Amino acid sequence: DIQMTQSPSSLSASVGDRVTITCRASQGIRNYLAWYQQKPGKVPNLLIYAASTLQSGVPSRFSGSGSGTDFTLTISSLQPEDVATYYCQKYNSVPRTFGQGTRLEIK
Amino acid sequence: QVQLVQSGAEVKKPGASVKVSCKASGYTFTSYYMHWVRQAPGQGLEWMGIIIPSGGSTTYAQEFQGRVTMTSDTSTSTVYMELSSLRSEDTAVYYCAREASHFDYWGQGTLVTVSS
Numbered sequence: 007d008i009q010m011t012q013s014p015s016s017l018s019a020s021v022g023d024r025v026t027i028t029c030r031a032s033q034g035i036r037n038y039l040a041w042y043q044q045k046p047g048k049v050p051n052l053l054i055y056a057a058s059t060l061q062s063g064v065p066s067r068f069s070g071s072g073s074g075t076d077f078t079l080t081i082s083s084l085q086p087e088d089v090a091t092y093y094c095q096k097y098n099s100v101p102r103t104f105g106q107g108t109r110l111e112i113k
Numbered sequence: 114q115v116q117l118v119q120s121g122a123e124v125k126k127p128g129a130s131v132k133v134s135c136k137a138s139g140y141t142f143t144s145y146y147m148h149w150v151r152q153a154p155g156q157g158l159e160w161m162g163i164i165i166p167s168g169g170s171t172t173y174a175q176e177f178q179g180r181v182t183m184t185s186d187t188s189t190s191t192v193y194m195e196l197s198s199l200r201s202e203d204t205a206v207y208y209c210a211r212e213a214s215h216f217d218y219w220g221q222g223t224l225v226t227v228s229s
Contacts, residue, residue, distance in 0.1 A: 007175075038214070040216070042158075049208065049222060050158065050208075050219055052215060055215035056214075095216070097215055101160050101175075102148060102163070103160060104150075104157060104158040104160060106157050
């Protein structure tokens with residue numbers, strides 16, 4: 007099975023900072039990658055799919071890039087409401103494996 | 114609007130089984146696959162399996178093979194996830210999620226607590 011590895015596992019940044027989270031697949035998955043945001047006590051929420059397509063209603067400060075094995079989620083200007091755990095997920099095949107998550111906090 | 118409404122919280126003893134339901138509305142039930150994902154307290158998201166509602170075909174994660182059964186009822190637009198031989202490590206929030214390749218809608222989650 008393909009493994010999904012996120013880095014870092016946790017991250018602390020200041021409001022207004024540019025934040026980057028990385029996700030690496032153990033084998034190529036083309037662009038079959040999604041990013042989810044999960045705020046404390048809430049249901050995961052789709053941010054980006056097809057590696058770089060922003061889900062409707064998601065603020066434009068979120069962006070995604072990458073293809074093959076290496077992917078990135080970027081928040082261009084961190085806001086207090088972005089405190090959450092972020093997960094990548096591959097969906098080219100089963101199992102639909104998630105990364106282990108990146109916990110983002112405000113410094 | 115699309116809604117996935119799950120059944121309520123459950124408390125089970127070790128060795129028992131639990132069956133969680135997920136009722137879909139606001140779209141054509143048989144047009145989308147459905148997945149189950151769980152999240153243990155303080156842990157990440159774990160994919161459990163997929164069901165194709167129209168025919169009932171399933172694929173399960175290896176970790177749950179032999180213990181999980183996913184079914185669908187097209188007459189009520191409901192999918193079910195049954196997990197047997199429960200152990201304390203199965204304490205988690207269980208989610209259903211609709212697939213539009215990615216997971217675009219999620220249920221509200223069902224907390225299953227396994228405790229003697």
